[in-house]
């Protein structure tokens with residue numbers, strides 16, 4: 001789809017990768033970019049339209065979908081990493097936070113905005129995932145579980161929303177140079193580069209972005225699910241839910 005003239009909502013657009021997504025969309029000609037953020041005063045870019053949005057707050061998600069009724073690109077970027085292992089962590093609070101924001105927050109946004117996107121011609125949903133959707137690094141196991149759940153969600157909504165013409169893009173990346181990865185001392189991706197690849201994917205109608213060599217190597221170690229497992233799932237869904245594709 002064309003980004004020029006589009007209207008986007010980016011969750012967590014006040015900092016990190018979300019801010020880079022918002023800038024890249026504006027640079028590509030987006031007409032309006034809503035910044036869905038917990039604290040509207042934290043949005044420093046005057047080109048963005050701040051919208052109060054804690055993705056774990058059902059009432060705020062509903063209000064954002066009503067207010068941003070002109071959106072045709074939703075970028076689910078907001079996320080947390082609590083650096084908790086499964087057994088070695090002191091408790092399960094970190095794991096619950098990660099599921100609440102990374103998985104249930106994303107699910108709520110997808111459900112609230114699917115009808116908005118349909119009314120606006122189909123549009124696109126971009127879900128920010130991770131190389132950790134496919135591998136479980138020790139020390140951040142519960143984060144990986146939340147990203148694996150979000151990958152499953154992304155694959156499912158792609159099937160459900162295809163007939164309304166919504167492009168669903170999964171973005172997988174290794175470490176990116178933001179606050180989330182500040183304590184990790186390895187080579188990191190530039191957030192602007194991840195945003196640039198994502199904008200290109202939206203424009204080209206590409207369903208998956210693999211942002212770096214490590215992520216590509218991890219994906220290559222997995223079965224080719226998109227190409228082999230999902231076409232028959234899509235065919236069964238379409239048979240049970242007949243609609244004229246846009």
Ligand SMILES: NC(=O)c1ccc[n+]([C@@H]2O[C@H](COP(=O)([O-])OP(=O)(O)OC[C@H]3O[C@@H](n4cnc5c(N)ncnc54)[C@H](OP(=O)(O)O)[C@@H]3O)[C@@H](O)[C@H]2O)c1
Nearest residue numbers: 012016017038054055077078079130175176178179180181
């Ligand atoms: N950095 C990496 O190495 C890396 C790698 C792969 C994938 N990712 C993914 O990329 C996305 C962006 O991460 P980042 O690296 O930019 O992290 P970050 O610098 O820590 O920024 C996280 C963003 O999410 C927002 N957020 C957190 N909880 C929220 C909630 N309940 N409602 C709304 N917004 C919320 C934060 O807002 P506040 O300012 O209010 O806290 C902030 O804007 C995440 O989904 C992350 O999992 C990151």
